[in-house]
Amino acid sequence: MAPHLFRVGSLLVDRDRWISSATVAVRRGRIVGLAAGDAAGRRLARKAGGAVADLGPGVLAPGWVDAHAHLELGALHGRLPARAFGAWVGQLVKARAACSREELRAGLRADADRLLAGGTTAVGDNDALGLAAGLLRRHPLRARVFREALDAGDPARTSAVLRRVQPGRPAPRLAFGVAPHAPFTVSPTLARRLATLARRRRLPLSIHFAESRDERQWLLRGTGPLARLMPGESPRREGLELLEEAGLLGRRTLLVHANLPGPGDRERIQRAGATVVHCPGSHRWFRRPAFDLAGWLEAGVPVALGTDSSASNAELDMGREVALAAEAHPAVDVAVLLDCATRAGAEALGLGTGRLTEGAPLDAYLTEARVRSRRAALELLVRGRPGIRAVLIGGERAWDDGSQVVPAILRP
Ligand SMILES: [Zn+2]
Structure with a gap:
């Protein structure tokens, strides 16, 4: 032929x-x-x-590889004013609940189309609502859909969550993964069972990690703005310890954000071979302090780039993400930044592209x-x-x- x-x-x-x-x-x-x-x-x-x-x-x-998105939040584009993380979480939950399935589906498609038109060819997408795989199966984008799992520490929810996160039928451009939402929103039992599922089915994991001060405050001391939202007790532990203990930290783990790692976390993440995902637009949205990109790279930790969602980013465009990273980190070589936004993400997502x-x-x-x-x-x-x-x-x-x-x- x-x-x-x-x-x-x-x-x-x-x-x-x-x-x-x-x-x-x-x-x-x-x-x-x-x-x-x-x-x-x-x-x-x-x-x-x-x-x-x-x-x-x-x-x-x-093509750009967007290592972290929530396409299902496309319908919330430009609708969440809050920049403080705790208040934003509350607004997000309310605004999402007010959208019909049809609105959410249309938003998802619009965000997938936006990514594609900006030169993105592959995406790692967090799916909490069960809509993404059906749409992405018919969309040109290459995708790994991470089924999001969260029980907010409530053991009564664990079994239902586990049923929902089982991977679907793969297609030539569609693969699956598991996304334990974050160390502070997943109970130890659910975390262990997700690690077993990922190991047995050879699925990559995507986990929000050390994103905000609020999260760290609640994890370590049970105080701060998240104390109102979280039903259970604070574990009073470092997030990375919880992930390691559950068996969720390894070569096929993407740690999303990693803005505020604890002492020694960087070395442990490097030894585990995990990838950190930085989302420059979302970082700017929440007005976070400078991300230590050079520090992660010098420690030998692969860094991929992502857009995060339209609920916490002005645009869904990987060309803008890499330009924002270049602006915020002028000392990092453009060759390294291109690699972060292409090969590093593709390898972490296990897509054979980049x-x-x-x-x-x-x-x-x-x-x-x-x-x-x-x-x-x-x-x-x-x-x-x-x-x-x-x-x-x-x-x-x-x-x-x-x-x-x-x-x-x-x-x-
Ligand atoms: Zn996210």
């Missing part, structure tokens, strides 16, 4: 490799050949046999702007928020700006 071939101004494979005048061969959605320069491109086309489509002078870049290497699925977006070097490509993609002409997922056109620069179907 002849592959599809196309030529593009340049192609960024990953943080380290940029190809000028690139030709790409794609078969069954995966990259099967890459050539640098026109002569090598003609040889690849002759060998593969087939016409070459020209995608123009822009950059073909690895780089445009041979054998990988062609999950990419195409920019309008052209560049003349790897450095210029990294600067453009990370800080420049370039206009996007088209988005490809699994070698198929998933979105375009109306220009139809990419042929409709690149399969087989």
Whole structure:
């Protein structure tokens, strides 16, 4: 079966490799050949046999990987004024309860479409309402849906929660995971049983961790704004200790936020091989103190980026997230930031994407702007928020700006 071939101004494979005048061969959605320069491109086309489509002078870049979203909260976009975490949680619960299933579904689709149009090709999505998998099964985005579990310390809820979080039927672009909501909202029994489920079914875990001062105050002392909302007793322990004890900390764990780790947490997380997920837009929304990105990276902890939800972010756009990270952390190299927003997230989500290497699925977006070097490509993609002409997922056109620069179907 002849592959599809196309030529593009340049192609960024990953943080380290940029190809000028690139030709790409794609078969069954995966990259099967890459050539640098026109002569090598003609040889690849002759060998593969087939016409070459020209995608123009822009950059073909690895699609963004949003390692943490709550697409089901799309309906709340722009509706929650609070910036203090405790008050925001209360508003969120009320506003979500006031939405019909239809509104929630429409919001979910709108947020998935927003992500896609911004060049995101894969998402790790927390699902508490049971709506996400049904929609994402029919959406071009590649997704890992983490079923969210929370019993607020009430043992009477544990069994029902466990039934609800069982993984669904996977699809070519849809996989499942488990999201114990946070160390302070999951009882020790539920935490242990979720760890067993994840181990048996080989599912990754996504956990909100050390997000706010309020959370830490309640976990360690049982005081602060969350004391009013939490029905049970404070464990008077560090969140990470609770996760470790339950068996929830390992290589397939994503720790979301990690704004306020306890003493020694960073080293324990590094040893466990877990990934930290930073959400720059949500961080700014709650006006949190500076995130220690350089500290995590220096400690050897992989850091992925995420959008969090439309209830705590002004936009759902990974290009904006990486630009916000670059603005807040000017000393961190743009190559490292690109890696956080692509490969690191993809590896943590276990999706086999995040780089445009041979054998990988062609999950990419195409920019309008052209560049003349790897450095210029990294600067453009990370800080420049370039206009996007088209988005490809699994070698198929998933979105375009109306220009139809990419042929409709690149399969087989
Ligand atoms: Zn979240």
